[in-house]
Amino acid sequence: MKMTGARIVIESLIKENVEVVFGYPGGAIMNVYDELYKQDKFKHILAKHEQGAVHMADGYARATGKVGVAFVTSGPGLTNAVTGIATAYTDSIPLVVISGQVPTTAIGTDAFQEVDAVGVTRPITKHNFLVKDVKDLAFIIKEAFYLAKSGRPGPVHIDIPKDVTVASTKFEYPEKIELKTYKPTYKGNKRAIKRAVEAIKKAKRPVFYIGGGSVLSGASDIIREIVKFTKIPSVETLMARGVLRYDCPYLLGMVGMHGTFAANMAMNDADLIISLGARFDDRVTGKIDEFAKNADIVHIDIDPSQIGKVVETKYPIVGDVKLVLEEMMPLLFDGIDTERYKEWRDILNRYQELYPLKYKDSNEVIKPQWVIQKTGEIAPEDAIISTDVGQHQMWAAQFYPFTYPRQLITSGGLGTMGFGFPAALGAKEGMKDRVVINFTGDGSIMMNIQETLVGYKYNLPVINIILNNNYLGMVRQWQTMFYEDRLSETDLSDVQPDFVKLAESMGAVGYRVSKKEEFEEALKDALEAKRVAFIDVQVDRREDVLPMVPPNSPLKNMLVFKEDK
């Protein structure tokens, strides 16, 4: 049967079992929206800004593990989507973003709302396409979904000129796809796996360094089993929070710039670091010349370009973390002497006792860390937690009791302020039965607060907890520590909205909290409210995120709490 390009887009998404598209219409993509109107197989959520739409698709993908889909129009629609696409790219989140484009006949003429879309998204997508012929369209959509979710996942962008959405051809959606030039390696090399297992058995001070790839590959269960059996101390990156339960006795906490003392010392003093889908990011390693000087590296990653990129790797294994660990586990369990790591565990336990994560609570002011902990006590154990970017993000990562992978939704790589709320809305859309809470700051929340209306219209009751210190807190912290407290453009105390009124004006419920009792009450009320909620918590203005590895310092040179020095 012959179909227009616009109809092919819709039919292809139905074939891919897409449940929801987040988007924003405009001139160049109108034909696709017209076909969308005529169907009822999947839902469309109209965002208030294209950045919001892409973050929603991203949050949906992170929470559900499915591919997130977004529609935007040409020109400014696409450029507004860029931050969303780049956010997904740095965190390897599978998205398919479809943009309208001016007709092929107008491309290159500086037409109205024309931008070189594939040129713009090339460095921030796993791959992108400009569809020049309607005959290629179905295949390209199939390929886009396949690329987005296979191998190391990532966003794929399809740019469709308006005349291609009008032209028609026979619709045949390919059942299977095989690409000559793209064949990701899933199974690890057997000999490499064997060598790595031997190295683990021989090590005295091994550490599992768990990264976001473990979440993407669904390796949490097997990692929990291996850690429990081998009793090897483990650290998690920001992207891997929840792979192990917060109360796992072998979990030393988060590693890196705001990681725990014990986790960072484990990396510093280890003789073998076993990286599970992590990429030795600069926020994890600290000063690279001083990083893990006595350690050999086992690096398991599906993306070969990550191996050896930052650190010399003695035991490289290209493959899917879960599949590699499935091969490894029986070899590792066979004759491993977990007692040989006991001394190492004791040292690290001692570090945990000496320098635990902590803060000085107060009865006069609310400490932001207390808010995170209290939320962890009140919210259901399976609540999804999203964050924006800054101090509140680090406190959430440090103090929230994460119990399962995909529980924390946060912009780790790109560090996108304004991500948390729309991502939370997308997560809620994908996981309706879960409570979704977004920890945010008074800076970040203002970047996409317009999406409150989306929560209202589509009944997505996300709870925003604003840790309001009237500062751009993380920048303020750096200014205090490294710029002699010159607070250049970070004091927001004279530019605050009335969050309660703002919330109410958009069909949400708002609470202003300045005492501890009020917070508990507000959160309990918000959990019942079934509406988007904003809890504006006035917190201690000058609280710092600690411990901290100063930029470009070795991990062992952590700034700790004053009384611990």
Add this chain to the structure above:
Amino acid sequence: MKRVISVIVENEHGVLARVVNMFAARGYNITSLTVAPIPNSEFSRMTIMSEGDPKIFEQIVKQLYKLIPVYKVIESDDFIQKEMAMIKFPLKEVKNNLADIDAIARCYNGKISNVNDKHVVVSVVDRPDRIDNFLKAMMAKYKNLEIVRSGVSVIER
């Protein structure tokens, strides 16, 4: 360290931009670049000469493979390397030395390809390092030269 890699890519929209952008985005150098379709196939061959230490080359190769349309990256110490260079001499500079120039050009698989009332054009084809030598010799001896190099092409032995 200079090295040459040969990249087989699918002939598709924007593939050259993808490869070149990757070099630019990651701060790698391109010393020379040649591209042409491979006859009777849907592929093109790019030959890229770059500079960097072995670690950088390892990353270049891996990052190239990461690009979806890249089919194969060939790195070899056993390439036959060829480059073409053309030199335009002002006629008044060389009119008494044409025989010399032609003789030297022949040592580099070349010859005088064109002469008119203003200029003499010599073209040579040889290994890039030999082309370097040839150009150095010519530049030392003659002034106001216009030089065009094609960039290196390679094939595995």
